[in-house]
Amino acid sequence: MVRLLLHVYPSERAVPRSTVDADTALGDVEVIGVVTRQLQEDGFIKVGGNVLKKTVAPDQDVEINFLLPRDDYKTGIKSINVQSVGQVDTLSELSFALNSPAVVIDVEARLLGGEIIEYQTRVPSVEVAAILKAHSWSSRHSTKDLADLNTLLEIREEHPELSWRLDSRPLIGRRLDTARILRPLGKQITRRRSPIELPNNVSRVRFAALIQEHIGAP
Secondary structure (H helix, E strand, O other): OHHHHHHHOOOOOOOOOOOOEEEEEOOOHHHHHHHHHHHHHOOOEEEEOOEEEEEEEOOEEEEEEEEEEOOOOOOOEEEEEEOOOEEEEEEOHHHHHHOOOEEEEEEEEEOOOOOEEEEEEEEEOHHHHHHHHHHHHHHHOOHHHHHHHHHHHHHHHHOOOOOOOOOOOOOOHHHHHHHHHHHHHHHHOOOOOOOOOOOOOOOHHHHHHHHHHHOOOO
16 A cells, blocks of 8 residues: 555655555455455465465465454454454444545556556555554554554655645544544654664654654644
8 A cells, every 4th residue: 555655656755665465445345255265266375364365485475454444433453253254354444544535546567477467456545544554553563554654754745735634723533543643653752762663764853753744733
């Protein structure tokens, strides 16, 4: 998601992060069974209700994690049982993302064997991606989420024309929740003995300044 957005909205200060895992949001529970079967026919192995893996090179697996939206307002992951599939993770913030305008991207990808494939995909806007990543970091405290948040804020810094209401006042709903996550983060990462780990290529001072600039006070 973030890597694709960076291709659409280049930013010199952003640091691309490569990944071989993908979180895929599906809007309808009935779709999961169909997509799972199609991926299994393509060589993916189901290792969990919502997780499929495929070995594409020695010591390299591609992992796909299916996620479903949830209608309540509680944060965090909640698993539900999907018939013939198993346990599937749900996130309430995905409902907000799926109901927001998406960025449609035409992709031309070169595979490891040299084959070129073309396809069209939909990803959240830069602002909605930041909301999702903020909630993700709040749940699992992964440095990967902080790297992605830094990239999204660098994109916002370089492309002020993009739709962005995370700095508006008053903040409400998911945007308010996001500010309550990120504004304290901006203060914590610049402390001398901050317990929060950041990737080596992310400047703590600049990251904090980007949060201060583009995320409104809750």
